[in-house]
Amino acid sequence: MSDNPEEFWRWREYRHTTPDMDWHNAKMITAGVDIGSVGSKAAVMLDGELYAYSAMRTGGVSEETAIKAMNWAIEETGLKTENINYVVGTGYGRVNVPFAKRTITEIACHARGAHYIYGPTVRTVLDIGGQDCKAIRCDEKGKVMSFLMNDKCAAGTGRGLEVFADLIRTPIEELGKTSLNVENEPQPVSNTCVIFAKAESVALLRQGWQKEKVSAAYHLAMVNRIIDLLTKVGIEKDFVVTGGVAKNPGIITRLERNLGIKPLEPKLDPILAGAIGSALFAKALYEKELGLR
Amino acid sequence: MKAHYGYKDGSGDYFIIIDTDKCNGCQKCVEVCPYGVLEIIEDEFDIEGGSMAAVTEEHRKKIKYSCGPCKPITGERKLPCVLACEAKAIIHSW
Structure with a gap:
């Protein structure tokens, strides 16, 4: 048995809310949940701008992790899952996101997310x-x-x-x-x-x-x-x-x-690319649903 | 989009490349494949949807073996999936 119980593999889990943004003024609130094999990420966007996000370890049950990651992302914002117009699930566990309206493969989401984080020259x-x-x-x-x-x-x-x-x-x-x-x-x-x-x-x-x-x-x-x-x-x-x-x-x-x-140097944590990408797809899908595109 | 399905391992590269812009989802490759390697799936890459051919989840990590019988070492090589595809959307990397 190890005499030192430290877990060297453990990375920091965290959440963040963008200051100076208020979801009450947003026309469209969309979210993306990326359930990866090791980490799960949730991102909430207001009219296509990143508002709140979380990154945590994927637990044994993908459904629970999806709910946890989402709730953690919107913690402190006063936002409730019911307020979110459209949620897209992605990643390995994408079929296990219970509140997602649709799933998109993580490949498409990462491309879209990278496009948001690093700009259109990617x-x-x-x-x-x-x-x-x-x-x-x-x-x-x-x-x-x-x-x-x-x-x-x-x-x-x-x-x-x-x-x-x-x-x-x-x-x-x-x-x-x-x-x-x-x-x-x-x-x-x-x-x-x-x-x-x-x-x-x-x-x-x-x-x-x-x-x-x-x-x-x-x-x-x-x-x-x-x-x-x-x-x-x-x-x-x-x-x-x-x-x-x-x-x-x-x-x-x-x-x-x-x-x-x-x-290129990232402007945002690159671990979020999949979640951001799926939140952007959620926006596009919601616009489609409303007949805006 | 060129979708690469397969893997690389110690023995080489094994990828089936499907050009989804050419693929019209006609299903002929699925019908001719003797080992059930291919399937038609909903396009999960685009919000517009549509259908496209893909390698099944079951075979993705063993296509070297699944496709082996169609690839004789000597003599003419006729891959049923490639021949059946009128759009010429399927390429094997090995």
Whole structure:
């Protein structure tokens, strides 16, 4: 048994309300709920502008998580679920959002969300989620032109990083930064399987490697795998990364270094892209329902 | 939209690419596939809806094996789905 019960994989759950916005004045209140494999996100928009959101861990029951994430997002706003005109569900658990009127695939939502967060110049979106990795090409309207999803193995995903954070006992939010504290990049570990990658990392630690160096090898393996995926759909500027792993500088810096393209800096937490995208789809669907489009 | 279904693993890349702009949802590929790899689904990418061909959830992670019998190592290769598609919307990556 571990003598230290700390959970290094645990990332910060939070909610936020945009100040100076009042839902009472809004014509359209729409929401998106993105139930991912690891994290669940809810976003509420007033006339297409982001108002309130939450990001939390997905629990064992998707329905409950959906309700929790939504209630947490609208907490303190005085808004009730009944006040929301249209809700769209997305992500792995999208069929389990009980109050959603429709579901849209997370691929379309991430493209649309990235378009909102980073602007209309975005052409390539890389979403690194909890248990999969998606490469998406989109047009100036945020419409998907091509996509590729790799979900057969957890290598190259957020959950893999969580497991690794626990292994080297470094908090997940510092993992990427510390992995950059190496003079030279080591050889990457194996990148076809997260279990093999972890096993190889354990072997390297036993050989006496510093944990930062092992971490660098692990991050590099992930980046190599992701780049393989990206080159399959082709990469065009502007390039952005969404999903929780977008917050890991160890991945972002290495992507930039090995691709030669700098991903755009996000104005908002990139983990929200799917939820924002689905809230925007909700707005479009509500307008359609009202006969406005 | 070019939808890539499949995966990459230690042995190679296995993707079926469906061009949804070309696909008219005619269902011919579904009918000719001997292993039930393809299906027609509601377009979940666009609010306008419509139908399009896709690889079934069941086969997405094993198409190397599901499609294997249609891909002889020697001799002429005739993929029923590709031949049946008049719109030429289906491509196999391997």
